[in-house]
Amino acid sequence: MKITYNLHQIKINIPSKVTIVAVSKTKTREDILEAYHAGHRDFGENRVQELVSKQSELPKDINWHMVGHLQSNKVKYIAPIVSLIHSIDSLKLLKEVNRQAMKCKRIIPVLIQVKIAQEVSKFGLEIEKIDELITLSKQFRGTEIKGLMGMASFTSNRKQLISEFKSLKTLFDKLKTTNTQMDILSMGMTQDYLLAITQGSTMVRIGRKIFGERIK
Numbered sequence: 767m768k769i770t771y772n773l774h775q776i777k778i779n780i781p782s783k784v785t786i787v788a789v790s791k792t793k794t795r796e797d798i799l800e801a802y803h804a805g806h807r808d809f810g811e812n813r814v815q816e817l818v819s820k821q822s823e824l825p826k827d828i829n830w831h832m833v834g835h836l837q838s839n840k841v842k843y844i845a846p847i848v849s850l851i852h853s854i855d856s857l858k859l860l861k862e863v864n865r866q867a868m869k870c871k872r873i874i875p876v877l878i879q880v881k882i883a884q885e886v887s888k889f890g891l892e893i894e895k896i897d898e899l900i901t902l903s904k905q906f907r908g909t910e911i912k913g914l915m916g917m918a919s920f921t922s923n924r925k926q927l928i929s930e931f932k933s934l935k936t937l938f939d940k941l942k943t944t945n946t947q948m949d950i951l952s953m954g955m956t957q958d959y960l961l962a963i964t965q966g967s968t969m970v971r972i973g974r975k976i977f978g979e980r981i982k
Contacts, residue, residue, distance in 0.1 A: 769797060770804040772976045780963055780970075787831050787952075789973030791816065795823055797977055802828065810852075810971055814840040821847045833915075833971055835889050838862040845869070851876045852915040852952055852971075855891045857899055860909060867908030874908060877915040877952055880937065882930040884919050893937060900945060913950030913968075914938050918958055927958055931965035938966070 776786060787810040790798050798809060802825060811817035812834030821830055829849035836853050844851075845866035854860050854876045867874040878899060881890030891899065896914075903911055916934040918927050931953055938951045952969040954962025959970040 767800070769800045769977060773801055773804050773806055776972065776975060780960070784963055784967065785950075785969040787833065787969060787971045788976050789833060789955075789971050790820070790977065791834075791973065793977045795820065798824060798828075801976065808849075810973075814843050818843050818847070831971075841866045842869075845874065846872075848874065850912070850950075853877075853879045853889065854911075855879045855881075855889050857902055860899065860903060860906070864906040864908040872908070873910050875910050875912045877913050877950060878911060879915045879917075880934055882916040882918060882934050882953075884926075884930075888917050888919075890916065893933070896937065896941070900941065910947060911945065913948045913952065914941070915952040917955070918953065918962070920957070924961070927961055928965060931962050931967070935966040 785808060787808045788801055788806055789810040791812045798820065807827060808829045808831060810831040810833040817830055817832060830847060832844055832848050832851045832853060834853060836851065836859060838859050841862045851863060851874060863874055863876060878896060879890045880896060881888060881892055900911060903909065914934060914937065918930040921927065934953055935951065942948050950969050951967050952971065953967045954970040956972050956975045959972055962970060
């Protein structure tokens with residue numbers, strides 16, 4: 767029951783309005799079911815194949831989040847089942863999500879992944895390109911941009927983390943004034959989610975602190 771305990775400890779220490787996405791990459795169906803039976807419904811996967819496989823075998827009222835980097839040629843596999851895509855980082859990808867959503871006769875909620883970290887390995891759209899993407903997205907009928915996602919640098923430098931989170935919150939607040947459907951700011955993971963919440967995060971992505979260390 768360690769997963770149940772971990773979830774409870776996290777939830778009692780953060781505001782109830784903050785959504786926890788339990789990142790279940792490499793975790794077993796039994797692990798996910800323990801969290802599910804503890805009342806949790808939002809789970810995140812990094813890989814398309816794993817998300818599709820787990821969705822087919824687990825309760826249908828689970829909200830599946832695609833939190834990892836997404837390739838355009840794999841969108842078709844998750845389009846019928848995904849609840850939220852966190853990792854839109856190009857117009858090409860957004861177009862493909864829209865195309866597949868229209869095929870499925872649904873509207874897929876998405877987040878734009880913004881590059882806020884100094885690390886070159888992190889994915890995300892440059893801040894100065896966000897306005898253009900949002901403007902172009904208004905022609906699409908199969909997607910709805912619900913907010914922003916960002917991954918901060920992997921560092922213990924608190925000032926740097928605050929600076930990165932603040933930059934994303936400032937952008938989010940600016941965009942919300944003209945895009946009223948935007949209500950999700952997804953930032954913060956196991957190592958920095960508490961700090962992210964202090965800077966305005968409404969959704970955190972937590973894996974290890976819930977499930978323990980990942981299997982490689």
